[in-house]
Structure formats: C-alpha cells, structure tokens
Amino acid sequence: MRHAKILRLNKAGTPIDWITREEAATLIVKGQVVWALGEHTFEIRGGYNRLGQQSVLMLPSILASDGSVKLSDFVPPLVNSYLFRRDQYLCMYCGGEFNADNLSRDHIRPMSRRGTDSWTNVVTACKRCNHRKANRTPEEAGMQLIAVPFVPNRYEFFYLANKNILADQMDFLKSQFSENGRWSYQ
Numbered sequence: 022m023r024h025a026k027i028l029r030l031n032k033a034g035t036p037i038d039w040i041t042r043e044e045a046a047t048l049i050v051k052g053q054v055v056w057a058l059g060e061h062t063f064e065i066r067g068g069y070n071r072l073g074q075q076s077v078l079m080l081p082s083i084l085a086s087d088g089s090v091k092l093s094d095f096v097p098p099l100v101n102s103y104l105f106r107r108d109q110y111l112c113m114y115c116g117g118e119f120n121a122d123n124l125s126r127d128h129i130r131p132m133s134r135r136g137t138d139s140w141t142n143v144v145t146a147c148k149r150c151n152h153r154k155a156n157r158t159p160e161e162a163g164m165q166l167i168a169v170p171f172v173p174n175r176y177e178f179f180y181l182a183n184k185n186i187l188a189d190q191m192d193f194l195k196s197q198f199s200e201n202g203r204w205s206y207q
C-alpha cells in the first residue's frame with residue numbers, strides 16, 4: 022500500500038505514467054485533473070491553516086490529466102525485469118520457475134547470427150537452458166519454446182512496470198490486454 026502509485030491517463034483514457042501521491046496532489050491543486058476512476062482513494066495530508074486545521078486531499082487511484090492526447094508509437098523498453106515478468110519468471114524452455122538471479126535473456130535467433138534484440142526474439146531462460154542452447158536456434162538445439170514471445174502493448178507494459186498494482190488499476194489495465202497478455206497475466 023505504501024508503495025502504491027497512481028495511474029495517470031491522458032484525457033482520452035490512455036495510460037501515460039505511474040505517479041506518486043505528491044505528483045497527483047500537484048495535478049489536482051493545479052486543476053489539471055479532468056476526471057478520475059477507480060474505487061480506491063488515498064488520503065494525503067498537507068499544511069496547517071491559521072486555525073490549526075490540517076488540509077486533507079483525497080486522491081483517486083486512477084486519474085486523467087488535461088493536455089495533449091497525441092501519442093507517439095509505443096515501443097516498451099526491453100529490460101530484463103519486464104521480460105522476466107512478461108514470461109512469469111518461467112524458463113521458456115524447461116518451464117521451471119526461477120527467481121530473477123537465475124534467469125537470463127535468451128535470443129531465440131542468436132545475435133551473432135543476425136538475431137535482433139527485440140521483444141519477439143527474446144525469451145526468459147534459466148541459465149542452464151541458455152547455456153545448453155548456446156549459439157544455436159531452438160530447432161538446432163532440439164529445444165522447444167513453451168510460449169510464443171510477444172511485444173507488450175501499452176497496457177501490458179504499465180502492468181509490467183509496477184509490482185504494486187491495486188485491484189482497480191489492474192482491472193482497468195487488464196481490459197486492454199492482448200490475447201497473449203491475457204494468457205500470460207491471469
């Protein structure tokens with residue numbers, strides 16, 4: 022709860038950022054919040070007035086802020102922590118579940134053989150499987166992938182980027198998950 026963040030949308034309802042309570046309070050005070058969603062609310066306490074009363078602001082768990090709704094094409098950054106979360110900390114070859122220390126990024130087509138470092142050419146692999154596969158394709162190594170790698174969409178990315186998502190925020194993001202994402206993040 023203490024680490025929970027607030028999901029900021031643009032006024033068209035597209036996720037823009039995870040923000041802190043302080044950042045959300047600033048947006049509200051500046052009158053930049055156009056609507057809010059979610060069942061959960063946070064209370065934030067501010068300064069005292071001359072009568073000794075402390076100001077209290079209620080913050081929504083999801084808010085939409087004013088401003089441009091133009092968005093550039095979304096490509097989620099390929100970072101191991103997001104990759105491992107996409108693949109549910111499972112080795113995509115042996116199916117075992119590992120902690121992050123024992124996982125690695127495997128390039129399905131090795132980079133030394135013109136494989137790209139991109140979401141659709143990488144999977145989570147345990148160090149043992151990665152070592153065994155070495156500089157080969159899965160076919161050459163006789164190893165089969167247990168799931169097809171996919172590029173997280175914007176909603177899936179916001180899920181991957183926050184480990185302390187509240188239930189109402191999760192419901193909002195989940196409504197726009199792809200078929201792949203739905204399979205993975207149940």
Ligand SMILES: [Zn+2]
Nearest residue numbers: 112115147150
């Ligand atoms: Zn493995």
